[in-house]
Amino acid sequence: MKKTPLDNDLNKAYEAFNQEHNHLRQTLMASLPEHAGRHKQSCRLSRMREFIGANIIKSRITKIAAAAAIIIVAIIIGVNQFRGSIDLVTIAIADISEAMKNVPWMHHINRGFEKGVTEQWIGFETKIHALKWVNGTITFSNIKEHKKYEYDPENNSITIDYAYEDDFPSSPVSFLEDAIKMLEEQGVEIITKETEYNGQIVQLQEISPPETPNKWGESYILRLYIQPDTKLLLAGQVKGTDSNGNTIMDGEITFDYPQTGPADIYDLGVPRDAKIIDN
Amino acid sequence: MVEPSDEMLVRAVFAGEKAAYAELYDRYAPLVRAVCYDTTGNLADAQDLAQDVFLRAYEKLDHLRDPARFGKWLVGIARLRCLEWRRRKAHERDKRVELSDVQSAIFNPSNDNRIEQLLKMITTLPEKERLALHTFYLQGKSVDNARRITGLSRSGFYRVLDRARKRLEQLMLREQENIR
Numbered sequence: 001m002k003k004t005p006l007d008n009d010l011n012k013a014y015e016a017f018n019q020e021h022n023h024l025r026q027t028l029m030a031s032l033p034e035h036a037g038r039h040k041q042s043c044r045l046s047r048m049r050e051f052i053g054a055n056i057i058k059s060r061i062t063k064i065a066a067a068a069a070i071i072i073v074a075i076i077i078g079v080n081q082f083r084g085s086i087d088l089v090t091i092a093i094a095d096i097s098e099a100m101k102n103v104p105w106m107h108h109i110n111r112g113f114e115k116g117v118t119e120q121w122i123g124f125e126t127k128i129h130a131l132k133w134v135n136g137t138i139t140f141s142n143i144k145e146h147k148k149y150e151y152d153p154e155n156n157s158i159t160i161d162y163a164y165e166d167d168f169p170s171s172p173v174s175f176l177e178d179a180i181k182m183l184e185e186q187g188v189e190i191i192t193k194e195t196e197y198n199g200q201i202v203q204l205q206e207i208s209p210p211e212t213p214n215k216w217g218e219s220y221i222l223r224l225y226i227q228p229d230t231k232l233l234l235a236g237q238v239k240g241t242d243s244n245g246n247t248i249m250d251g252e253i254t255f256d257y258p259q260t261g262p263a264d265i266y267d268l269g270v271p272r273d274a275k276i277i278d279n
Numbered sequence: 280m281v282e283p284s285d286e287m288l289v290r291a292v293f294a295g296e297k298a299a300y301a302e303l304y305d306r307y308a309p310l311v312r313a314v315c316y317d318t319t320g321n322l323a324d325a326q327d328l329a330q331d332v333f334l335r336a337y338e339k340l341d342h343l344r345d346p347a348r349f350g351k352w353l354v355g356i357a358r359l360r361c362l363e364w365r366r367r368k369a370h371e372r373d374k375r376v377e378l379s380d381v382q383s384a385i386f387n388p389s390n391d392n393r394i395e396q397l398l399k400m401i402t403t404l405p406e407k408e409r410l411a412l413h414t415f416y417l418q419g420k421s422v423d424n425a426r427r428i429t430g431l432s433r434s435g436f437y438r439v440l441d442r443a444r445k446r447l448e449q450l451m452l453r454e455q456e457n458i459r
Contacts (some may be wrong), residue, residue, distance in 0.1 A: 006448055013394045013401075014416040016322060017309035024326060025304050028333055032297060164432060 099231035102127040103257045112251035121261040127170055130262050140265035142170040149265040158265060197234060198224045217243030232257060289346035292337075304333055307350055310428070311357045313413040317402045318361035328364055330358045350428045354410070400450045408443035415440055 039177070106122045119132040127143035138154035139165040148163035195204040207222040225235040233255050240249030262268050283302070291299035292441075310351070311332050316325035336356050343352050368437055414425035426436050 004444075006444060006451070009394060009397050010412070010416050013397045014309070014313065014413075016394075016398065017312040017316070017325075017417060019322065020326065021305075021308060024308065024330060025301060025435075028330055029297065029301055030302060031334065032300065032337060164430070 087200075095231040096233050098228065100233075102233070105258045105261045106255065107258055107261065108253050108255045110251065110253050112249075123261045126261070127168055127262060130265075130268055132268060138265060138268050138270055140262065140268060143170070151265060151268075151270045151274060155275070156271060156273070157277055158270065160276065160278045195225075201228070202234060203228050204228060284347065285349040286346040289343065289349055290342065292340060307353055308333065310350075310413055310417045311353060313417060314354055314357045314410070315361055315364075316398070317406075317409055318365055318434060319401070320402060324364075325445065328360055329357070332360050342366070348427070350424070351430065354428055370453060372424040397451070400447055400454075403450070404443055404446060407439055408446065410448065411436060413441050 104123065104125050106124070107120065109119050111118075118134055121128070121130040123129070129139075129141045129143065131139045133139075138151040138153075139148065141148040143163050146163050148161045150159045150161070151157070152159065191206045193204045193206065194201060196202070197204070203226045205224040205226065207224070219241050221239050223235075223237040224233065225237075226232070227234055235252060235254045237252045238249055239247070239251075242248050266272060283299075285303065285306070288299040288303050292303070310328055311329040312322070312325045315320060315328040315332070319325045319328060332353065336353050339356075343349065359436060401412060404412070410429050411425065411431070414428045417423070418424040418428070422433060426433060429436060429439070431439060
């Protein structure tokens with residue numbers, strides 16, 4: 001956009017909204033602790049579960065090809081600080097990233113999460129994105145046609161909305177790349193093994209915080225199963241226990257990379273007689 | 280160093296990292312103040328309202344379904360809070376001092392009358408155009424950031440921004456002619 005005198009004036013004018021910013025931030029932050037405690041106590045764990053099972057997966061990080069990376073980041077941000085070597089995971093995730101650039105479709109199924117998404121498809125060439133949710137909601141977005149369909153099982157209706165370009169992952173690996181950067185900053189310790197998964201020899205990466213249990217008495221372990229030839233991620237598992245050894249998280253995300261995926265919302269099991277609401 | 284996304288910061292807040300909320304504040308407070316200024320017409324009230332918006336957002340953070348859309352959600356809270364403020368002010372109308380007097384007393388950002396006029400002119404634009412200007416000029420001129428908050432497509436955003444700028448130019452021209 002060409003810079004005009006109006007631009008200069010607008011730049012100056014908008015500086016007004018930065019006035020006293022530091023002082024105002026201090027005041028605000030000083031008034032937060034009582035609320036922060038509440039969040040920390042009531043939301044942290046449920047948000048962690050939701051983080052893995054729902055929001056992230058439903059958000060545009062559905063770029064998620066990288067669910068495993070998301071789990072790593074979830075643990076880093078939400079549960080603990082990692083320390084140690086980073087080289088191994090950097091290489092592995094970078095390899096996975098590279099491999100994922102070439103898949104036409106990615107599909108994954110989530111198990112063991114109380115909320116959020118149970119199944120997801122991303123067609124990287126067709127620009128189709130479909131999600132099935134625990135509560136029965138189904139969404140199907142065709143980004144090329146800018147159409148988003150959402151099935152509401154309670155009302156047996158399909159709502160049609162506009163689908164934005166940036167609701168679709170521009171690359172299946174962008175979030176992985178972010179995750180790598182974060183891992184580099186935080187540090188993480190990983191044990192790599194060879195193991196059998198669904199009858200094939202795969203690389204297993206076990207990631208666990210060095211300070212286990214963490215300050216809330218919780219222990220987490222993340223396992224990533226990677227196909228060594230294709231470098232594609234086959235599964236990610238996360239297990240968490242509280243200080244009494246009770247399981248607080250036991251989730252698994254399994255990936256596959258089909259040649260085709262759903263062509264419309266009905267392919268996802270939506271009844272043909274569902275009412276259409278076009279927005 | 281990579282700048283953490285809104286999503287990461289929101290997650291960190293849930294994990295008890297208060298500093299992450301300070302970062303979200305740095306990112307969005309000027310925008311929220313600008314949105315509030317559209318209603319209040321003076322900076323002091325806009326600052327107060329914005330503080331309240333951030334407090335409310337913090338309390339209701341677990342209602343945010345998609346942390347990647349924190350900015351858009353926050354602007355929604357700001358609009359709601361502005362509506363309440365406007366209603367309350369309507370009740371207090373009798374007691375109110377002439378607004379223009381208050382404005383000139385409290386808000387004189389750079390002692391530059393032209394700039395002050397410009398800000399007032401922005402408040403007369405349609406809401407969509409105001410938000411396009413606010414997001415563009417307060418979010419580092421990143422169209423992607425601005426689009427995330429306005430919900431417009433790239434071309435749609437540029438169209439609205441362009442319309443807002445043209446309208447402002449006309450208003451300024453008219454103002455200059457009036458002065459002459």
